[in-house]
Amino acid sequence: MSNVVLEDPDRATEADAEEDADEKPKNSRKKKKTKRSRKPSQGISDGVDGSPEDCSDKGSPDVKDGAAGDDSQDKSGAADGAADLAEVLQTACSVLKISDQKMISDWKSFEVDQFGPPKEHLFWNTQPVPKITEKVDECGKLRSRRVAPVLIKEITRRVNLKGIFQAIYTAGVVIPKPFSVCRYWHRSLNPKKLIDVQFSHLGRNMTLQRTIKLYRLPEDTKTPGFREMKAADIAPARKLLQEYLKKFDLSPTYDENEFRHWFMPRTDIINSFVVENDKGEITDFVSFYTLPSTVMHHPTYNSLKAAYSFYNVSTVTPWPDLMQDALITAKKLGFDVFNALDLMDNEAFLEKLKFGIGDGNLHYYLFNYKCPGNHYDLFPRALGEILTKSSVEEVHLSLTKGLWRTSQWGYSSRPAPNGAQLWAWFEPSVNVSQVDNKWVELTDALAGLMCASLRAVGFDTITPKASFRPTADSLKIGENPHLIRYSSLPRETFCTENLTPWAKILPCDVKSGIGSLLHAAHLFESAYHSLAIDFVRNPRDGDSSKIWLSFSFSVVHSSLLLNNNAMKTWSLKSLFGTIPTSSCDVAASSKILVDSDFDPMGDFILAPPPSSVSTMHGRKIAVYELVNMLRTGSDMNIRAAYRDVLDLNAVAGLPAPPLTVSRYITGYGLERGGVKTEIRYAASEENSASLVYLQYFPWYIRVYLHTLKVRIEGVTLEPDEVFFSPGRDRKRPHVIELKLKIPSNKKCTVEIEFERALLKWTEYPPDANHGFYIPAGVIFARVSANSLRPPQFNVSSMIPMSSVEVNDDHAEMIIYTETLLVSLPTPDFSMPYNVICLACTVVALAFGPLHNITTKRLTEVTSDQSQKGIISRLKSFFRKKTESDEVRKVSLDDGVDSEVIEPGSRADD
Numbered sequence: 001m002s003n004v005v006l007e008d009p010d011r012a013t014e015a016d017a018e019e020d021a022d023e024k025p026k027n028s029r030k031k032k033k034t035k036r037s038r039k040p041s042q043g044i045s046d047g048v049d050g051s052p053e054d055c056s057d058k059g060s061p062d063v064k065d066g067a068a069g070d071d072s073q074d075k076s077g078a079a080d081g082a083a084d085l086a087e088v089l090q091t092a093c094s095v096l097k098i099s100d101q102k103m104i105s106d107w108k109s110f111e112v113d114q115f116g117p118p119k120e121h122l123f124w125n126t127q128p129v130p131k132i133t134e135k136v137d138e139c140g141k142l143r144s145r146r147v148a149p150v151l152i153k154e155i156t157r158r159v160n161l162k163g164i165f166q167a168i169y170t171a172g173v174v175i176p177k178p179f180s181v182c183r184y185w186h187r188s189l190n191p192k193k194l195i196d197v198q199f200s201h202l203g204r205n206m207t208l209q210r211t212i213k214l215y216r217l218p219e220d221t222k223t224p225g226f227r228e229m230k231a232a233d234i235a236p237a238r239k240l241l242q243e244y245l246k247k248f249d250l251s252p253t254y255d256e257n258e259f260r261h262w263f264m265p266r267t268d269i270i271n272s273f274v275v276e277n278d279k280g281e282i283t284d285f286v287s288f289y290t291l292p293s294t295v296m297h298h299p300t301y302n303s304l305k306a307a308y309s310f311y312n313v314s315t316v317t318p319w320p321d322l323m324q325d326a327l328i329t330a331k332k333l334g335f336d337v338f339n340a341l342d343l344m345d346n347e348a349f350l351e352k353l354k355f356g357i358g359d360g361n362l363h364y365y366l367f368n369y370k371c372p373g374n375h376y377d378l379f380p381r382a383l384g385e386i387l388t389k390s391s392v393e394e395v396h397l398s399l400t401k402g403l404w405r406t407s408q409w410g411y412s413s414r415p416a417p418n419g420a421q422l423w424a425w426f427e428p429s430v431n432v433s434q435v436d437n438k439w440v441e442l443t444d445a446l447a448g449l450m451c452a453s454l455r456a457v458g459f460d461t462i463t464p465k466a467s468f469r470p471t472a473d474s475l476k477i478g479e480n481p482h483l484i485r486y487s488s489l490p491r492e493t494f495c496t497e498n499l500t501p502w503a504k505i506l507p508c509d510v511k512s513g514i515g516s517l518l519h520a521a522h523l524f525e526s527a528y529h530s531l532a533i534d535f536v537r538n539p540r541d542g543d544s545s546k547i548w549l550s551f552s553f554s555v556v557h558s559s560l561l562l563n564n565n566a567m568k569t570w571s572l573k574s575l576f577g578t579i580p581t582s583s584c585d586v587a588a589s590s591k592i593l594v595d596s597d598f599d600p601m602g603d604f605i606l607a608p609p610p611s612s613v614s615t616m617h618g619r620k621i622a623v624y625e626l627v628n629m630l631r632t633g634s635d636m637n638i639r640a641a642y643r644d645v646l647d648l649n650a651v652a653g654l655p656a657p658p659l660t661v662s663r664y665i666t667g668y669g670l671e672r673g674g675v676k677t678e679i680r681y682a683a684s685e686e687n688s689a690s691l692v693y694l695q696y697f698p699w700y701i702r703v704y705l706h707t708l709k710v711r712i713e714g715v716t717l718e719p720d721e722v723f724f725s726p727g728r729d730r731k732r733p734h735v736i737e738l739k740l741k742i743p744s745n746k747k748c749t750v751e752i753e754f755e756r757a758l759l760k761w762t763e764y765p766p767d768a769n770h771g772f773y774i775p776a777g778v779i780f781a782r783v784s785a786n787s788l789r790p791p792q793f794n795v796s797s798m799i800p801m802s803s804v805e806v807n808d809d810h811a812e813m814i815i816y817t818e819t820l821l822v823s824l825p826t827p828d829f830s831m832p833y834n835v836i837c838l839a840c841t842v843v844a845l846a847f848g849p850l851h852n853i854t855t856k857r858l859t860e861v862t863s864d865q866s867q868k869g870i871i872s873r874l875k876s877f878f879r880k881k882t883e884s885d886e887v888r889k890v891s892l893d894d895g896v897d898s899e900v901i902e903p904g905s906r907a908d909d
Helices: 014-021 040-044 056-066 071-094 140-144 148-161 191-196 208-214 231-245 256-263 319-332 381-390 432-450 454-460 496-504 513-517 572-576 626-632 831-855 863-867 870-889
Strands: 003-006 034-036 097-099 103-114 119-128 131-133 164-171 180-188 226-228 270-276 282-290 293-295 306-309 337-341 356-366 392-401 419-426 484-489 528-537 547-556 569-571 591-595 604-607 612-616 619-625 639-642 659-666 672-681 689-697 701-703 709-712 721-725 734-742 746-756 772-774 778-784 810-816 820-822
Touching: 191 208, 231 256, 231 270, 231 282, 256 270, 270 319, 282 319, 306 319, 319 337, 381 392, 381 432, 381 528, 392 432, 419 432, 419 454, 432 454, 432 484, 432 496, 454 484, 496 528, 569 572, 572 639, 619 626, 659 778, 659 810, 659 820, 672 689, 672 734, 689 701, 689 746, 701 734, 709 734, 734 746
Parallel strands: 003 164, 306 337
Antiparallel strands: 003 103, 034 293, 097 131, 103 119, 164 356, 180 337, 180 356, 226 270, 270 282, 282 306, 392 419, 392 528, 419 484, 528 547, 569 639, 591 619, 604 639, 612 619, 659 672, 672 746, 689 734, 689 778, 701 746, 709 746, 721 734, 772 820, 778 810
16 A cells, blocks of 8 residues: 545646636736635645644745746747756745645555446545645646646656655546546626636626626525534534545545544635534534635736635535525635535535536546546446446356366366356345345346346245355355355356357457457367356455456367377467457556466477566466567467477376366156265375365255265265255255365265156246256365465466465365256157147048049040040030021021021022
């Protein structure tokens, strides 16, 4: 922790304050120049006893002369810049004062309480050590000559010599990414004077008399009990202020000595007032500090006295009434203008009390903190809003494809079972009745964020009693077990639709840095791949960042899958299909670590040479600094070439870790069965391993506690504790937790029998014959640290926040068992299909003949007609048609009998 020089965030540098406060007249030809001395600096440099040190009186005249608005000096320009530099630096150094009795603030922590918008708190600790107080007066002339940055650098250098390296400040200019922005508002108390010195001007259709009448205030305050704060009011006023500040995103905390220093009334420095009710209780608080300005070249006025609103609290008195009394008091004290910022609850009275908006903003900055959780530059907003609404203290989510083979690969840096896994601890303030609702909100939101079927957790959610200990500092181990929820979905698949949203919430996406190596085409060809999101609020590791967020991706490429040549080599391009081309700008470091100390495939040569070689937990690690490599144009395709031709049959693999576990199904048939777990602890010394073994079974796998058998080398072992929660059909799963101690070099077996339930036909999935999954078991083990001394055992020790935490005398780890596949009694879902097919076939075959029989008419065909060809039939058809037409033409009218002339006969006949 470093010391902090804290200046009031409501104050800007002199030049910035001048830009914010001055309202430039529109119709004025000649502008008067005003200059403000830093009277509040007297208060900053005062001792705790309140005796002021007159710093500004000694330093201000020199700076004022160097910054005066003399036209002859302005014309000198850059020619006089070099000559004036030494004088200006000497002047700036003369206003630097050291007070041996000032209480210095120590920046203890940066805490993010909530997100969306995030809540932040700075905790301050005071101690009587030497304090450097900075006081620099700037003006436009110094800026134009680029002297102001030189002054700042010189003062920074001198402050660093005193061991102070952190600071909080405000500025009127915009530096990238301020965490807050506010604007000054001005309220005229003496409008005639302000107009005369051109601090403000008359508005359109306004006269001086109307302006004076507009800003007129009552003669006396109207709030009963409104009075100046006394020494006896420090404790209740401080408590009132601290309770009020808890509602804001960022706020300092004051101890009693600091509150006395900052708020105890002192002439021309700070004025504080309280409201006392009939019972003698402090109900309201108001304060403002003094910041006078020097008026240059004015025949009547030579100074302008401004009051700046500091911290105000209104609990009983309405804001407009309280601040109107502050305006009346400030006017009686001779102030000409009252300024306030539109932060906290000031907007409740600014317009009502006729404050006018200023023309400048103040930008707040925080530097040199570890975790930028105060805003959403690095912390993903989508995730932050979910965590805030769900009221969680820690969340752990993983999506995995494949099984981590501990016996071959060692311990994982981020262990996870196959499928999806989610567990969360909720805040202690969440009621028992609200936990389930918060859990549903969390799963639904994360399902949408990650494009996963997390809403299917449903009946698979459990509340462990002894497993998944909290890592958040606010959660005590062994207390509030109702605040945890855990669920696993072994059927959930991990594919590109999950990788894409996960990559988008990375600080640099996949466009630069190590994230650019995440190419789905190569990652999903691996033997094992897993992504995870881990969030912990207030981690229990002594870290002052108060928030820990991790995005991790684990991938295992089998040597048999890389290539088929006998000379086995690997490179970044062969593993990931690409190489990094740029570094992540927001990353503090980008490193690739290569474990070059042990490789079962033989010795290899790394190219290009690593940036450095370090030792972690007894292992030699080659470190590649991506930023330096990209800057120097180095070859980014890190690769390894083996010295000898590789014989795959001779590869021995990593030595087996001391603690391994395997699980499988026992029994036969579709009615009963069992689950058997084998835990082996091969330690080199006579120390037992303490572990908690968690298994939970879906409701349709009915386990019976009386069938539980725990044996060590065939001898029955009584568990230290057994937690069993029987399931209920279609409501909750069966949960069993065992606390065991396994001696070294022994094998422990845990067996339990189950019965398969009959499901309703609507409860079967579409692929019912595929089977049903039993989630992986979880082992939380505590073993001797000496059992992990061989460096090849602790594969994950180089990774921060690893699953294996090695201490001086013991090590803690998490191991997952295999996911089991069980067949349940399944009806023949193909029978309806077969019946439908058979019925449709029979109907189709029978319908045709029946339709023909019932709809066709049978006619007799003569032998002559049957022998005629198609040409003869056509001739006969047309002949018959011609004869019919001739017969219709020959007829007699007027009732005379018609005579039909036979074809071929003559008319005269």
